Every structure is written in structure tokens, then in C-alpha cells.
Amino acid sequence: MINPKPLFPGARVALIAPSGPVPPERLEPAVRSVEKLGLVPVVYESCRSAHGYLAGEDQLRADDLNHAFADRSIDGILCIRGGYGAQRILKKLDFSCIRKHPKFFSGYSDVTTLHIALNQLCGFITYHTPMPSTELYDGADEYTMKSLKRVMFGDSAGTLENPGSMEPEVLVPGCACGRLTGGNLSLVASSLGTPFEIDTRGKILFLEDVDEEPYRIDRMLTQLLLAGKLNDCAGLMFGYWTRIEAEQPDRSLTLLQIFRELIVPQGRPALMNLACGHSLPSMSLPMGKKLKMDASAKKISILR
Structure with a gap:
């Protein structure tokens, strides 16, 4: 790259x-x-x-x-x-x-x-x-x-760290290394079946979204799962899920339930609650850059 x-x-x-x-x-x-x-x-x-x-x-x-x-x-x-x-x-x-x-x-x-x-x-x-x-x-x-x-301005090596008040959360422990891809879940899912389909093989997949109901997040993650994209990736990073609210909360799964049912069984190292996406404060990410993620230690390093 x-x-x-x-x-x-x-x-x-x-x-x-x-x-x-x-x-x-x-x-x-x-x-x-x-x-x-x-x-x-x-x-x-x-x-x-x-x-x-x-x-x-x-x-x-x-x-x-x-x-x-x-x-x-x-x-x-x-x-x-x-x-x-x-x-x-x-x-x-x-x-x-x-x-x-x-x-x-x-x-x-x-x-x-x-x-x-x-x-x-x-x-x-x-x-x-x-x-x-x-x-x-x-x-x-x-x-x-x-x-x-x-x-x-060119100083993108080092680590990706949340602001001090925000602690990343471990969804699946373990280590992964790969180039960073992804972004907004809705756009990632809608790339499938096109000549511009996302390739997650051996990569770290970052996802975030805004203004969706939980069942829609479930549907798009399931689409990625059925397309093999969650199995192909080396690891996952989850950012902000902004205004993801169920119209009927008592008849909905929570985001954490969705992640535990769809992401955890794939066994790929995964971190969530990263400060990136449709909220502030927000970190900037180098898409295509090679990262090393130690989910167990909640540490993400940008490799040269």
C-alpha cells in the first residue's frame, strides 16, 4: 500500500x-x-x-x-x-x-x-x-x-488510544494483525455483490453506525456473516453506535446481545467502545494501514 x-x-x-x-x-x-x-x-x-x-x-x-x-x-x-x-x-x-x-x-x-x-x-x-x-x-x-x-501532518505511527474518560471493552480476547478496512456498517454491507465489494481477508474490520434500530444492525451484521466477511477478517474494532434505539425496547435485542450472538462465535479478536464514528470525541483512522491489535490488553498499534 x-x-x-x-x-x-x-x-x-x-x-x-x-x-x-x-x-x-x-x-x-x-x-x-x-x-x-x-x-x-x-x-x-x-x-x-x-x-x-x-x-x-x-x-x-x-x-x-x-x-x-x-x-x-x-x-x-x-x-x-x-x-x-x-x-x-x-x-x-x-x-x-x-x-x-x-x-x-x-x-x-x-x-x-x-x-x-x-x-x-x-x-x-x-x-x-x-x-x-x-x-x-x-x-x-x-x-x-x-x-x-x-x-x-504525517505522524500516524504509534498507538490508537481512546480519550482518558473512555475505556475500550473486550468482546473477544486475543491478538490480530492486518490492514485496516471498513467504516460505516450500512455502506460496508451495501458493497456486497457489487464490483466494489469489501475484501476483509486477513484484515482488521472497523465498524460503526448511526440512526439505525438494533434489528437493522443485526440484519447487516448477519449479511456480512453469511457473505463470509466476518470469518475472513483477522479481527474487529467497533466504534460508536450513535442513536441506535429500538422503537419497542421490550421487544428488541440489545447491541451487546447482537454482538455476543453474531460476533463472539466467530472467535476473531474484537474490541468495542472505540472513540470513532458519528460522535465526539473521535479518533482519526488510517484506512489500509497495517495494525496490530491486542484485544486482551485493549491496545491497538499502527505499524510502519
């Missing part, structure tokens, strides 16, 4: 919206938040466009991403927000061109689709991070910003 050059003070970064539209009132503060990082934001058309629940039509969003990678004056690419729509542009992306111009690329949530595609088809590391018009525009906590700057 290629490790793209890190960003640096004064780096020109493309702001793109490959999925949902940016709320107009958030664009200016999102741009300022990038400037506060010492970067020079270049706002692409998708950040100012809307087509229903999309940030412009598919071709426009795909063109923004293609052009940002092809433009040699652009040092990195920040997805300004998630939403829905990244899957719709996959077949419009010029992966042969993108492969020739690996760059720092970041985002999360719906951007999971692009992390998987860029890691697997273009062979370079990408970064699962908070986004300018989702978290950064309103100011983020010290832990979140320190973790973001760490991956952004």
Missing part, C-alpha cells in the same frame, strides 16, 4: 462533496475551520450544489473527485460532509488516473464507499476523519483535533 505524502502548512486542499449537499450556512465556517489548520482550501462546485438529497448531479460530483486527484496543484482532498450518494459515482471515477496520483484523502460515514474503493482499486492509504461541515465548522474538542492533525 502506498502511503501518500502528508499535508503541510500552506498545502492546497480540495473541498469536495461526493454525497449529500452542504447546508449553505455551514460552508463559510467549514472553510474557516480548514484555514485554521494552516491549509489553503479550494472549494469545488459540489460544495455549493444541490440536487435533491445529493450535492449536485452524479457527473458533477464524480468530476470534482477526478479533477481533484488529477490536478497537480492540489495536495490533498477533504470530503466536506457525508450523507448519501458516493456509491452512485463509483462507475464514473477514473481509477487509473487516481491510482497515478495518490493524495491525502479524508472523510467518513458515506465516504466509507470511497475508502474501500481507493484502498482496494488504487492501493493507497486513506483517512477516516471528522469532516469540515459536519464537526469542524462548529469547533471540535482537543482530543479530536490532535488525532486529526496526527494523521493529516
